Amino acid sequence: MIELQQAGKTYRVDGRDIPALLPTDLRVERGEIFGLIGHSGAGKSTLLRLINRLEEPTGGRVVVDGEDVTALDAIGLRAFRRQVGMIFQHFNLLSSKTVAENIGLPLRFAGNTDKAGIARRVDALLARVGLEAHASKYPAQLSGGQKQRVGIARALATEPKILLCDEATSALDPQTTGQVLQLLADINRELGLTIVLITHEMDVIRRVCDRVAVMDGGTIVEQGNVGDVFLHPRHATTRRFVLEAEQVDENEQLEDFAHVGGRILRLTFRGEATYAPLLGRVARETGVDYSILAGRIDHIKDTPYGQLTIALIGGDIEAAQRRLGEAEVHLEVLRGEVSHGEGGAHG
Numbered sequence: 001m002i003e004l005q006q007a008g009k010t011y012r013v014d015g016r017d018i019p020a021l022l023p024t025d026l027r028v029e030r031g032e033i034f035g036l037i038g039h040s041g042a043g044k045s046t047l048l049r050l051i052n053r054l055e056e057p058t059g060g061r062v063v064v065d066g067e068d069v070t071a072l073d074a075i076g077l078r079a080f081r082r083q084v085g086m087i088f089q090h091f092n093l094l095s096s097k098t099v100a101e102n103i104g105l106p107l108r109f110a111g112n113t114d115k116a117g118i119a120r121r122v123d124a125l126l127a128r129v130g131l132e133a134h135a136s137k138y139p140a141q142l143s144g145g146q147k148q149r150v151g152i153a154r155a156l157a158t159e160p161k162i163l164l165c166d167e168a169t170s171a172l173d174p175q176t177t178g179q180v181l182q183l184l185a186d187i188n189r190e191l192g193l194t195i196v197l198i199t200h201e202m203d204v205i206r207r208v209c210d211r212v213a214v215m216d217g218g219t220i221v222e223q224g225n226v227g228d229v230f231l232h233p234r235h236a237t238t239r240r241f242v243l244e245a246e247q248v249d250e251n252e253q254l255e256d257f258a259h260v261g262g263r264i265l266r267l268t269f270r271g272e273a274t275y276a277p278l279l280g281r282v283a284r285e286t287g288v289d290y291s292i293l294a295g296r297i298d299h300i301k302d303t304p305y306g307q308l309t310i311a312l313i314g315g316d317i318e319a320a321q322r323r324l325g326e327a328e329v330h331l332e333v334l335r336g337e338v339s340h341g342e343g344g345a346h347g
């Protein structure tokens with residue numbers, strides 16, 4: 001388990017203090033995938049790099065599995081860092097070394113001189129990341145996705161218990177991003193590795209993370225289970241990330257609906273409720289008509305969810321809304337009722 005206890009970092013540049021990370025408390029549980037999301041300069045990298053002390057905190061403590069990392073001397077820190085792998089946006093591979101040599105490097109740095117043992121470990125890692133056929137190639141001969149696989153294999157070489165991912169997919173195209181995220185999720189599940197990743201894309205969080213913290217201005221402004229934060233964002237920054245991920249402009253959408261009569265609701269379904277034939281049943285029972293204005297069905301990690309924007313027209317709208325509210329559905333009224341053709345919003 002990783003704990004930040006009032007951990008913070010202020011840089012001093014040309015006599016001026018730059019508070020990159022305000023004193024922050026955070027807990028990452030063992031075996032989870034924890035995401036940090038924020039815009040450029042929010043303090044994500046600083047927080048991540050405090051965990052393995054690539055940055056020294058200017059205040060507070062970082063505790064990993066009960067050990068105060070901030071108090072370690074140089075020898076203790078070297079041993080601790082073997083338990084923490086890291087991967088980077090631009091892979092940070094040595095261009096003069098082959099794939100196999102890059103992957104074996106952390107073992108050599110750790111003082112391992114058993115060449116046959118290293119070769120066996122490197123072979124197993126190559127197989128783990130699906131690069132058996134590329135062992136003797138050089139980084140320049142690989143695609144971005146393959147380079148990141150080398151980065152992941154190298155990070156796993158010393159059998160770490162924590163993997164820190166600094167924008168690991170930001171340099172990759174969407175399809176390759178999906179494959180690398182899947183690999184991270186598999187490693188997390190199979191090895192029980194704790195993963196902390198930083199990103200500026202909500203989609204990355206949605207696909208692999210269990211929990212998320214949203215950062216803004218050097219502090220955490222919202223955190224929780226990804227399902228809760230993604231489907232019901234409370235902070236304005238979180239909301240913007242979610243809307244960006246869904247490519248939705250809320251104001252534009254409401255303008256588009258101006259000519260639609262009735263009451264406009266947004267329904268959010270999670271888990272099995274996503275596939276339940278609820279709308280038709282409620283419409284039949286209450287005599288309302290509905291039209292679907294916008295919708296999306298997708299997954300948050302392995303859990304399906306659906307979001308539907310509908311207009312309810314005619315019939316017993318109050319009863320319909322009550323029935324929907326009683327089901328396993330989260331319901332928001334986006335716009336009150338207007339009669340057809342009237343347009344514009346009532347409160």
Ligand SMILES: Nc1ncnc2c1ncn2[C@@H]1O[C@H](COP(=O)(O)OP(=O)(O)OP(=O)(O)O)[C@@H](O)[C@H]1O
Binds near residue numbers: 021039044
């Ligand atoms: N070595 C440094 N010296 C001085 N200021 C720094 C240093 N590193 C980061 N900062 C400043 O600290 C703040 C937070 O930076 P940080 O890199 O942690 O943010 P970030 O959210 O990771 O952004 P990005 O996504 O651009 O990497 C920024 O204002 C940045 O300019």
